Amino acid sequence: MKKYLKLAIIISLVSAGGIHIVRRLAPDEDKQREQAALKRLFPQVQSFTEKTGQPPCYEGYIINDQAQKELKGLCFLTTDVAPEVKGYAGPIKLMLGMDTKGILTGIEIIKHHETPSYVWGIEEPWFKEQFKGKSVYDAFRLGEDIDGISRATVTVSAIAEGVRKSAVRIGRERLGLEIAETEENPWLSVDYLPLIYLSGLLGMALASLLLKTQSWRIVSLGTAIVLVGFYHTDPLSSVNLINILTYRLPGLARNPFWYILAGFAILSCLLWGRVYCGFICPFGAVLELLEIVKAYRLKLSQRLEQRAKYIKYIILWLIVVAALVLNNANVGDYEPFSALFTQAGNWLDWSLLALAIGGSLFIPRFFCRYLCGVGLGLGLISKYSLKQLEIKENCRKCQNCKSACPYGAIEVQPGGALNINPVECIQCHICLNNCPQGNIGR
Numbered sequence: 001m002k003k004y005l006k007l008a009i010i011i012s013l014v015s016a017g018g019i020h021i022v023r024r025l026a027p028d029e030d031k032q033r034e035q036a037a038l039k040r041l042f043p044q045v046q047s048f049t050e051k052t053g054q055p056p057c058y059e060g061y062i063i064n065d066q067a068q069k070e071l072k073g074l075c076f077l078t079t080d081v082a083p084e085v086k087g088y089a090g091p092i093k094l095m096l097g098m099d100t101k102g103i104l105t106g107i108e109i110i111k112h113h114e115t116p117s118y119v120w121g122i123e124e125p126w127f128k129e130q131f132k133g134k135s136v137y138d139a140f141r142l143g144e145d146i147d148g149i150s151r152a153t154v155t156v157s158a159i160a161e162g163v164r165k166s167a168v169r170i171g172r173e174r175l176g177l178e179i180a181e182t183e184e185n186p187w188l189s190v191d192y193l194p195l196i197y198l199s200g201l202l203g204m205a206l207a208s209l210l211l212k213t214q215s216w217r218i219v220s221l222g223t224a225i226v227l228v229g230f231y232h233t234d235p236l237s238s239v240n241l242i243n244i245l246t247y248r249l250p251g252l253a254r255n256p257f258w259y260i261l262a263g264f265a266i267l268s269c270l271l272w273g274r275v276y277c278g279f280i281c282p283f284g285a286v287l288e289l290l291e292i293v294k295a296y297r298l299k300l301s302q303r304l305e306q307r308a309k310y311i312k313y314i315i316l317w318l319i320v321v322a323a324l325v326l327n328n329a330n331v332g333d334y335e336p337f338s339a340l341f342t343q344a345g346n347w348l349d350w351s352l353l354a355l356a357i358g359g360s361l362f363i364p365r366f367f368c369r370y371l372c373g374v375g376l377g378l379g380l381i382s383k384y385s386l387k388q389l390e391i392k393e394n395c396r397k398c399q400n401c402k403s404a405c406p407y408g409a410i411e412v413q414p415g416g417a418l419n420i421n422p423v424e425c426i427q428c429h430i431c432l433n434n435c436p437q438g439n440i441g442r
């Protein structure tokens with residue numbers, strides 16, 4: 001039965017991957033949205049050509065007073081003209097309208113893969129309106145020419161840069177305008193302070209992992225809540241996992257924080273296991289803090305626990321298949337991280353947050369155990385980690401470690417032998433201190 005289930009999952013993932021590739025390569029995927037955007041950007045234009053020329057543009061014409069066809073303006077996609085500009089999750093597809101003097105008639109968002117719960121503001125009319133009337137000679141500086149959206153800085157600055165670069169290139173190459181070079185080194189505008197804090201946090205996490213000290217782990221978790229949770233509001237999410245799978249990544253200079261965090265999470269998984277969950281994830285840290293006020297510790301039987309853990313497999317499978325088939329990573333945006341750290345979310349986010357917090361009062365890290373796609377993704381990588389935690393052979397089977405593990409990661413095998421499940425283990429090392437034989441190690 002298990003064999004057939006595995007086969008069905010593999011077939012569904014491969015098929016979804018195939019559909020994803022076909023959809024991604026299909027040129028007409030967003031045709032309808034582009035046609036609607038053309039009309040909004042140039043309502044007075046009577047006819048548009050197909051995309052033509054280099055860089056490619058839709059040319060908009062009117063019939064003038066002399067009954068002649070007159071070029072009124074150009075519409076173009078940032079992904080055609082400045083594809084190197086990336087937001088949080090790859091290129092952001094915007095359509096720009098520009099008249100023949102290089103004045104923007106507006107921008108329309110055709111498609112993006114940014115996490116919706118953080119960037120909902122970019123779809124608001126006020127945000128798009130501020131580009132209307134801007135000229136190719138403007139600087140499009142965030143905070144000066146363009147108002148940002150709090151907690152969506154990476155996305156908004158990518159939009160501003162994509163608009164400026166595309167407008168300048170079209171102005172020069174299609175309209176023959178003379179525009180001075182204003183290229184800036186993107187690394188000069190990086191905010192290095194959070195990177196320094198993050199390096200400190202990762203160093204502290206590594207030190208506490210290697211020295212096996214609980215007190216440092218608690219300090220790491222507390223720091224992560226403040227830095228990764230409330231300050232940078234950027235914990236890893238299932239949308240990130242899907243974007244990595246589908247190779248939709250942010251520009252390195254635009255989001256080095258994310259690269260360091262995601263790189264650390266994956267590398268540490270390959271070496272030891274889910275160190276990210278045990279030391280860095282701010283949401284897991286908040287749930288772990290609830291241990292202090294634990295109302296009542298509910299202990300599920302091993303059978304029930306193992307079944308409940310399959311819920312997160314179903315969730316991850318569903319969102320990965322849906323994201324691949326729909327070519328939209330945002331279907332994976334279900335975790336309540338943004339509700340907690342940015343206080344912005346929909347009814348699903350708030351309900352899941354209440355469930356995660358309420359559940360954790362009875363079962364430690366309730367959300368991590370049963371519902372988190374990121375934790376499962378990292379857990380699946382941890383199956384192949386080089387230095388897994390193991391219970392050594394001369395174990396007396398006293399089960400002290402199993403009782404001490406707050407996360408149900410130690411399982412009793414048929415015959416009574418104990419095994420640490422690398423998919424579930426968050427590397428907290430609590431079991432190590434509870435083995436009277438000192439029998440647990442890597």
Ligand code: SF4
Nearest residue numbers: 277281284368372375
């Ligand atoms: S399981 Fe999810 S919420 Fe829990 S610590 Fe890991 S990533 Fe964070």
Ligand code: SF4
Nearest residue numbers: 405425426428429431
């Ligand atoms: S098995 Fe040990 S290290 Fe892993 S989660 Fe349980 S107590 Fe922590």
